[in-house]
Amino acid sequence: MLSASTEAAEAVFTSGWFLDHVWIVPIIPAVAFALIIFFGKRLPMKGSELGIVSMLATLAMSAAAAYQWVNRVEAVEKEVFVPPVIKAWTWWSSDGFSFGIGQHIDGLALIVLCVVAFISTLVQIYSVEYLHGDRRYTHFFASLTLFSAGMMNMVIAENMLQLILGWEIMGLCSFMLIGHWWEDGANSRAALKAFFTTRTGDIGLLVGTSVLFFAANEWTQKTLGISGFTIRGLSAWALSGEPSSTAITVGAVALFIACIGKSGQFPLHTWLPDAMAGPTPVSSLLHSSTMVVAGVFLVARLYPVFFEGMNILGTNVNFIVVIGGITIIIAAALAFVQNDIKKVLAYSTVSQLGYMMMGLGAGAWLPAVFHIFTHAFFKACLFLGAGSISHSASHHSFDMKKDMGGLRKYMPITFITWIISTLALCGVFPFSGFFSKDEIIDNVGHNGYNVFMIVGLVGAFLTAAYMTRATYLTFFGTPRGASAGEHHDDAHGSHDTHDDHGHDAQAHDAHDVHDDHSSHGPRESGKLITVPLIILAVLAIGSGFLNATPFGEKWEKLKVWVEPRAEVVDPTSVALVAHGGPGEAKSLPAAEESEEGHHSSPCGSETPTDGVCVAPQLNHAKFKWSKAALSLIIVFAGILISWFLSMQLYERKNKALVGLTQRNKLLGAGYKLLANKYYLDALYENVIVKAIAYPISRGAYWVNQKVLDGAVNGAGIVARVSAGWVYRNIDQRVVDGTVNSSGAAAQGAGSALRPVQSGKVNQYGALLFGAAAIGALVLVIINT
């Protein structure tokens, strides 16, 4: 019996059942969301158990699917195209026009799916303690679960419309979660700002999808028999040499504008730091590791479109790489003037997203995706660490200068995990950030984008410096404010709104707990908080080795697992909807060995003659220790300089440094520019919004005063003159007689109908519907 059941299990495992049924994955949290909303409050753990169980189930399913995918790709040669596992059902169809819903599973989808499921699970576990006793505890878990459903739906999306569906669900959940403590006006303003800023970009998503559909649909229907919304159709179309350069460029630029909004790229990054108003687990899950990579994911997903539309590899500058480069530098610079530890991390996220975009823009597809993977772990860890500090040590404050310092003695676990993640973020060997970030910088240079390689190196220096400053302020030096055990009630008012909202009338127990710990100074957080931190810290070290280029090709696992192979394949294997096993794709003899021994494929560089491509052929830089050493030296220089300055500035209060920004005009101006975030917020709110809203209201007023009033006055004069004549001749003689008699009639009818005019809206409604029903009856009788 036992062997039979294990055999059956093995058969399930190797046949690819999980790969064929990845579409179930987003459905699990969606169902859990509904259950939490309807029954959550009655459950013993207020609905959090449903969220965690659903996350564990999705994690298990996506891990199993990833395992099967790895088996499948490793079974074939390195250059053979492995068809994605695609399923599609018709979602909507009318008038010969239809689009589907389903799954498009390949390495990229699976790696992001696993990361989302994994981080979601840990964050939900962490939230059980972090939000203990919160007023809207159940709703928090419901939104968190719905968010995961949306993100997973976007990741496995078979076509652009399904992707938009998931994209918008995430936008909605982001709004709900940032404004979780909406009683504080600042939080609800931040939620609105995030929503509207990303909506601005989303216009591009709709425009881009439409443009690409109308440009591609004919070709995809003819060649592949699928609609122009499908991801595989668009990819094949983009590389077919068919599209007009205008259509694909407009489509790619429009889509990229959506990515700018969602992934916090310059100039729409302003919402992301404000989004830190949400609870820390939300910042950790949505605004650092998963949701904000949606834009990066979209670029990676539809890479052929961007590859052709932006002419990546064809020139040494393009829209994506420029936006990415600018974002790296400006966000890193902003991180220096923040006192809020979460805002430092927020700007660091913006800057790291800039790295990913720059990598994608420069043809470094795999390193960028790898950076999504590693960044998710260490950034989630950093955010959860910041949450741990505010939860247990600094009395719900995130202010590094006022309420932190010297915490390494009190919070050893948080401290160690923080240090590991910081080193990973800075890109110190052998932590994970080193492998991914260095690969991006290396490949950007390799593909001829030399200026942006330097930008990347400067960014690495700045990253190391601002993270050192934050670490110093938080964990070293002397304890200040709340972490020194002070009970400062003046600051309390502004800070406790962050976390204490739930602890009012209906949550007295929780309040007692909190009062309790604030009285005995900083301490380590509970197990539900530290265990996720430890797991993430281990991954912040380990995840880099999945694609450790320095150790040779044997270590480059992700290259085999994730990167789509650029092979010219028969159109049928791309259009295939049912699952296709390895080798089913009919390879065409296009393979040639180039001089370097690299496999070369015409995809991306020239028009495929007998078949289609779904991925462009990309180059990979060869790892050299000399190049890595340069970036490592830069990173260490950043750490040391920043450490020295922080020590002088914050601890020894060196006279030459303290107040330098007040004394030196140039530095003062720079500080002012940074402190005001380059005046972008002022630009958006005061200039753009006013420029659009004011003329409209002023124009409306002018029309009202001049046109309408003039017309009314003119009509009045004409009416007065004619009225005199009419009064004398018609009114007195003809009308009065009629009126008097009809007046008598109206009086009678009026008094009869008066009870109907009760003034009650409901009764009016009833009369309306009654009359409509009678009218409908009459209509039916007449027509039959």
Next chain:
Amino acid sequence: MLVNQFLMLGAVLFCIGVYGVIARRNAVLVLMSIELILNSVNINLLAFALRNGSADGHTFALYVIAVAAAEVGVGLAMVLLVYRNRKSIALDELAEMKG
């Protein structure tokens, strides 16, 4: 074809909506009932679009959704003003229109 079932669903939703408009005192609930009525109309439009195989019904349904959004915007603004003035949104207390 499932058109009949769609029409039945539409009719049921419509009746629920009409009941809400007539029987509810709370202005917000009345607005929600009106939404139900509009959506029952949408279902009818979609059902016929499905039967006739044309996209016209879908287009109209989208149009109705847009109009409904505007209607809710105006309606809620009115409810808000009424609430500010009277500290209540019970419709039966609003008998100013009595003739």
